[in-house]
Amino acid sequence: MPKAKPQNPQARTIRISRLTLLGVLLLACCIAFLAAAEPFLFGWLLAVPIFLAVWILRVQTRVSETALQLRTLFRTRTVLWDEIQGLTFPKYRSARAVLTSGDQVPLPTVTFEDLPKITPLSNGRIPDIEASLQAERQEQRARSTPPQEKHSK
Template structure:
């Protein structure tokens, strides 16, 4: 359950997850590669110029935007807005982009979203998604603290350095 908003809390930032702008270099290389057949026989291979144009459009358009209201998924052709109430969870396949599992049993692919982006998504979701990295760090800290208290010693992180004396 997300925390209630008040006048003292700030809205979480909108997080736009998109393909790296370095991908435009790949599009330029693709244009260079298809230029040889195009210049060699324009009548037969002129249509190849569509490939780099489509690649540039894909890099510029495909993205997933995370807001406190939900997710906005944009593809090369079309897009979709998902409210948090429609989403029951996320699935991260071994290869490819994450998928949002919907309440109606369907799935929506989230372009460019991978597991390593989860902390950013958790922050922008306003508490609706938990950050597994932060949860693991908190669990480790709690385990260290509980272990140190049980034997009466100071936690290792707070113990002053000694020379072994």
Template structure:
């Protein structure tokens, strides 16, 4: 799942979190790709066609608005102190000391596995975001691509 991160770090040019030329300002926000907003007018067009078929579908006019709000709200924010998972109706703060690792379910979003065994979904984080996430986390979250490169 591609994301649209406001992180200025390019994981292709930065090899390790210890690079001196890598600078960024906290908080670093990982968002859903802006292309997702393209679905809003498409859904609105379908809803307008449905309303034309029957006025009872007018209640469905709320669907494009809710979709826009959902896309706009979902994000994961990385700070000096930890992670903040912002979902549609809730926000979860996770301190770095509570993060035991990450879990990548096959058909679901990335989850932070906590030291107590609980799991917290991290919206807008994908596997390809791991190099950037490793850099902004200060190495607390390891970069599997770097481990594979160093193993060769």
């Protein structure tokens, strides 16, 4: 009987939505018509939707309290939180982890919207931007509200 892998209940997996496989299926249908009409000319195109489906199912970033596990199409890499100095979010690309060595490691499928999923598991290494914004707004409201005067008779 195979052993079950121990699962970390606190870990979160960030991946491409499985709904994108519907688009791949539509592409496969379109290519199938071309391949049926001219198999010698267009038959090799059937490998494209297969490649895309494997890529969608494989690529992910797993965030735990101890490390980030980055899985691309051909390799898996684990980066400990101690090695990470911070995160950057380049425009139109996935996030990157800036390591203490100065190198940058791409985080597959991670975007700025995924930051609330990452922050609690980083044990304070990645600041909670949402909480900071709320605290700043409350401070601004407190400064802009005039103090209430007590009326004495």
